[in-house]
Amino acid sequence: MEKIAAIIGGGVIGGGWAARFALMGWQVRVFDPDPEAERKIGEVMANAERALPMLYESPMPKRGEITFHDTIAEAVVGATYVQESVPERLEIKQKVYAELQKHVAENAVLASSTSGFKPSELQEGAARPQQILVAHPFNPVYLLPLAEVVPGQASLEVIEKASETLRDIGMYPLHIKAEIDAHVADRLLEAVWREALWLIKDGICTTEELDDAIRYGFGLRWAQMGLFETYRIAGGEAGMKHFMAQFGPALKWPWTKLMDVPEFNNDLVDLIAGQSDDQSGHMSIRELERLRDNNLVAMMRALKGQEAAAGKLIRDHDARLRGPLADEVPLVTVRRTVPVDWVDVNGHMNEGRYGQVFSDASEELMAHVGADRAYIDAGNSYFTAETNIKYLDETLVGEEFFVETRVALGEGKKLRLLHEMKRASDGAVLSSCDQFLLHVSLETRKSCPPLPDVLAAVEALADKHAG
Numbered sequence: 001m002e003k004i005a006a007i008i009g010g011g012v013i014g015g016g017w018a019a020r021f022a023l024m025g026w027q028v029r030v031f032d033p034d035p036e037a038e039r040k041i042g043e044v045m046a047n048a049e050r051a052l053p054m055l056y057e058s059p060m061p062k063r064g065e066i067t068f069h070d071t072i073a074e075a076v077v078g079a080t081y082v083q084e085s086v087p088e089r090l091e092i093k094q095k096v097y098a099e100l101q102k103h104v105a106e107n108a109v110l111a112s113s114t115s116g117f118k119p120s121e122l123q124e125g126a127a128r129p130q131q132i133l134v135a136h137p138f139n140p141v142y143l144l145p146l147a148e149v150v151p152g153q154a155s156l157e158v159i160e161k162a163s164e165t166l167r168d169i170g171m172y173p174l175h176i177k178a179e180i181d182a183h184v185a186d187r188l189l190e191a192v193w194r195e196a197l198w199l200i201k202d203g204i205c206t207t208e209e210l211d212d213a214i215r216y217g218f219g220l221r222w223a224q225m226g227l228f229e230t231y232r233i234a235g236g237e238a239g240m241k242h243f244m245a246q247f248g249p250a251l252k253w254p255w256t257k258l259m260d261v262p263e264f265n266n267d268l269v270d271l272i273a274g275q276s277d278d279q280s281g282h283m284s285i286r287e288l289e290r291l292r293d294n295n296l297v298a299m300m301r302a303l304k305g306q307e308a309a310a311g312k313l314i315r316d317h318d319a320r321l322r323g324p325l326a327d328e329v330p331l332v333t334v335r336r337t338v339p340v341d342w343v344d345v346n347g348h349m350n351e352g353r354y355g356q357v358f359s360d361a362s363e364e365l366m367a368h369v370g371a372d373r374a375y376i377d378a379g380n381s382y383f384t385a386e387t388n389i390k391y392l393d394e395t396l397v398g399e400e401f402f403v404e405t406r407v408a409l410g411e412g413k414k415l416r417l418l419h420e421m422k423r424a425s426d427g428a429v430l431s432s433c434d435q436f437l438l439h440v441s442l443e444t445r446k447s448c449p450p451l452p453d454v455l456a457a458v459e460a461l462a463d464k465h466a467g
């Protein structure tokens with residue numbers, strides 16, 4: 001069944017949702033009265049399609065289309081999931097929900113991106129309050145996985161459907177059971193923001209120094225473990241109890257001004273905006289976005305290797321995206337995008353990564369002939385004895401490519417694979433690899449014939465690929 005999402009409001013956040021849904025294979029229908037909405041979403045999509053596929057080793061789903069519609073009624077046709085991202089004004093949001101509920105399917109999910117409103121405020125006066133909930137995302141929506149799901153009066157069915165949809169597009173639905181203004185994460189962000197405004201206003205540090213205080217230290221810690229696990233470790237062997245005993249009294253010391261808000265006036269705006277211009281004014285917002293996206297991709301890919309938090313989530317999603325190989329000649333064993341962390345000082349994919357690409361291709365082929373994880377765990381495998389890689393053209397960051405693999409020889413314990421790595425946009429051959437493998441027993445660490453089923457599958461492929 002075609003998956004259809006409607007995006008109501010296509011600004012910074014709606015654009016990010018549209019891009020994530022489309023890149024994950026959903027048809028996306030947008031309503032936004034701004035005549036510039038299509039251009040703006042196009043620009044967000046350009047950044048998103050460069051960055052999001054870099055997170056994955058598996059082929060991405062076939063991209064969905066983004067279409068633009070003149071009314072809410074038209075935009076919600078066929079939608080099972082609607083994400084509202086109109087401005088943070090309660091009266092605008094409530095009007096949008098009244099219109100939505102006249103046209104949308106009764107079993108569709110209506111989710112709001114609101115940063116601060118409680119679901120009960122959105123549900124007030126609605127025809128079907130149980131259909132509405134909050135799914136609060138983080139910018140850039142196409143890369144950051146968290147969505148705070150706050151149900152209020154939403155039914156269990158709607159909560160479950162919303163969570164399932166969010167997981168389908170690679171997100172992490174965090175169910176916040178009680179509703180409060182600004183949910184959980186924005187409460188924390190707002191507290192840090194207020195304290196930061198004081199520090200700048202009082203002349204303690206500049207915007208740049210404050211950013212340094214985060215990005216060289218605790219920001220890195222938070223990205224992988226959050227607050228409480230980090231502080232548990234900081235308590236030493238005695239853990240959290242000792243940490244609290246040591247730092248508890250500081251709660252009463254003047255370490256924080258959080259109860260107090262700096263006066264929001266033009267002087268404060270000019271002070272912060274002026275320092276921010278000095279710090280980052282040499283780059284456009286789009287350039288800053290690309291820098292941010294590269295850093296986020298590299299960090300999340302590193303966490304993927306450690307199976308930590310967001311990294312583990314993406315790794316598991318990767319596994320769900322990976323299907324069996326299509327039975328075609330030649331076999332397409334790899335389809336992916338060159339991520340930022342694979343590029344070297346020459347600005348192209350480093351030669352070491354080609355080895356990884358062809359190793360991934362042969363692993364896929366092995367799984368295809370039955371030499372999969374279970375086969376290896378049972379004590380049999382193939383070892384590579386020789387590879388000859390030719391680098392034929394440059395492969396650049398963000399480029400999509402695929403690998404075609406042929407079995408050139410499949411006799412007894414010998415397996416010879418010919419791989420060709422091709423650019424997806426024009427089919428140009430970027431690299432080739434002639435790889436010779438030997439079947440081995442993992443017990444004796446010596447070569448031996450494959451088990452009969454694997455040998456038969458290898459021989460069948462060699463026949464199919466002959467010539």
Ligand SMILES: NC(=O)C1=CN([C@@H]2O[C@H](COP(=O)(O)OP(=O)(O)OC[C@H]3O[C@@H](n4cnc5c(N)ncnc54)[C@H](O)[C@@H]3O)[C@@H](O)[C@H]2O)C=CC1
Binds near residue numbers: 031088
């Ligand atoms: N900007 C951020 O960092 C984040 C914002 N949010 C939330 O997302 C929502 C949207 O915020 P942004 O995207 O930042 O705002 P934005 O101003 O960039 O986008 C709002 C869009 O809604 C459109 N719009 C206005 N009235 C509309 C209507 N009646 N029907 C359909 N579209 C309409 C506008 O033309 C505009 O394109 C807000 O609720 C905000 O709290 C959530 C997470 C982060």
Ligand SMILES: C[N+](C)(C)CC(=O)CC(=O)[O-]
Binds near residue numbers: 115137138186189
């Ligand atoms: C500033 N903000 C309240 C709109 C921020 C958010 O809601 C989440 C984010 O992306 O930081």
